[in-house]
Amino acid sequence: MDSALVDIVLEDAERLAAEARKAALNGDYSLSSEINGLILRLSRANRVRLPRELRLSMCKRCRVSLIPGVTLSVRLRSQGRQRYLVRRCLVCGYIHRLPLS
DSSP: OOHHHHHHHHHHHHHHHHHHHHHHHTTOHHHHHHHHHHHHHHHHHTTOOOOHHHHHTBOTTTOOBOOBTTTEEEEEEEETTEEEEEEEETTTOOEEEEEEO
């Protein structure tokens, strides 16, 4: 894989993600979802893996940009010795649990 292509795709993905965040902050969730869908199609078409921060910044179900307090609820939960972060999309209700080490 050409590293120049990877750099271009990641640069475009970051630029589009910033636009999707702006749209979500303005309350236009459908535009945010559309832009994030475009990011995913771009990465799949070029076989480029998106960075973890970028993948976690969008909802897996509705693809809206996740912004704490606006489109995302974050809670810390524990069950016995296991602790995990519960992230809930406020647009579609999707719940994502991330184990904490």
